[in-house]
Amino acid sequence: MSFIPCKICGNTTSGFLPQFELLKCNTCGFIFFKNPLSETYVKELYDKLYNQQEDYAAYKMQADQLMQGKQAPIGYDKTVVLNKLLEKGCSNFAEIGAGVGIVGKYLESKQLKYEGIELDHQAATLAAKAGVNVKNGSFQQLESIKNKDCIVAFEVIEHIEDLKECLQMINHSLKSNGYFGFTVPNFQKYYNQSKEKQKTRLDQVGPPVHINFFTIENISEILPLFGFKIVYLKVRPFPSLNFNRKITYIRLLKSLIGKYHGPNILCIAKKIKEAV
Numbered sequence: 001m002s003f004i005p006c007k008i009c010g011n012t013t014s015g016f017l018p019q020f021e022l023l024k025c026n027t028c029g030f031i032f033f034k035n036p037l038s039e040t041y042v043k044e045l046y047d048k049l050y051n052q053q054e055d056y057a058a059y060k061m062q063a064d065q066l067m068q069g070k071q072a073p074i075g076y077d078k079t080v081v082l083n084k085l086l087e088k089g090c091s092n093f094a095e096i097g098a099g100v101g102i103v104g105k106y107l108e109s110k111q112l113k114y115e116g117i118e119l120d121h122q123a124a125t126l127a128a129k130a131g132v133n134v135k136n137g138s139f140q141q142l143e144s145i146k147n148k149d150c151i152v153a154f155e156v157i158e159h160i161e162d163l164k165e166c167l168q169m170i171n172h173s174l175k176s177n178g179y180f181g182f183t184v185p186n187f188q189k190y191y192n193q194s195k196e197k198q199k200t201r202l203d204q205v206g207p208p209v210h211i212n213f214f215t216i217e218n219i220s221e222i223l224p225l226f227g228f229k230i231v232y233l234k235v236r237p238f239p240s241l242n243f244n245r246k247i248t249y250i251r252l253l254k255s256l257i258g259k260y261h262g263p264n265i266l267c268i269a270k271k272i273k274e275a276v
């Protein structure tokens with residue numbers, strides 16, 4: 001047992017994979033980095049990350065495409081989640097972690113209402129330049145967003161220190177029967193690795209960048225605590241398809257025989273009551 005309570009449900013936790021300084025809740029199964037991060041630290045961390053040449057180049061390329069009026073590819077996971085939300089009749093969206101606005105562009109091209117929030121100033125500026133409705137700020141900007149059909153967050157909530165507050169605010173910004181659609185890395189992919197690699201690698205970006213870790217099981221426990229009913233919850237079964245790498249073929253084979261933990265979890269939850 002540890003002395004630190006669960007960030008989500010407040011119940012007891014136990015040390016988990018101590019080499020990565022993680023804790024796991026004994027009740028809801030939530031896995032998180034045990035050292036809280038200060039806001040100043042997080043700001044500096046992301047300033048540094050966004051200024052890394054490679055990441056910035058990828059962003060810049062997407063932003064260039066958007067500025068030329070083209071749709072930058074949104075990928076399999078986002079396509080699946082967004083199409084399901086469109087089938088449910090959602091037409092008024094907000095997004096947390098909007099980046100340079102590729103999801104916003106996609107939705108706006110379908111004449112849907114969209115507002116995005118992006119923590120990084122540079123990315124938000126690029127999105128605005130491409131004419132996408134993205135504002136710079138943290139998830140706390142949700143305060144002024146009300147009555148949305150849908151809020152989406154793609155690969156975002158694994159980064160958020162105040163996850164409890166964030167999930168409460170998402171609930172409050174949705175109209176009743178509105179939807180929260182998101183994707184996160186699947187913690188279980190850690191177990192795709194050899195025992196040797198498990199000693200030193202999480203197989204996803206570790207703390208302090210990713211600080212919250214999700215499984216199908218803990219998402220099933222956590223979302224109902226915030227007034228949500230899960231209506232879609234799946235692991236993408238196949239790996240990222242980089243056909244220049246041998247590991248892609250090995251993983252594909254393993255996924256065919258059910259011995260591969262897929263890389264990402266896709267989820268849609270419906271607001272069935274106000275979160276308290």
Ligand SMILES: [Zn+2]
Binds near residue numbers: 006007008009028
């Ligand atoms: Zn818990």
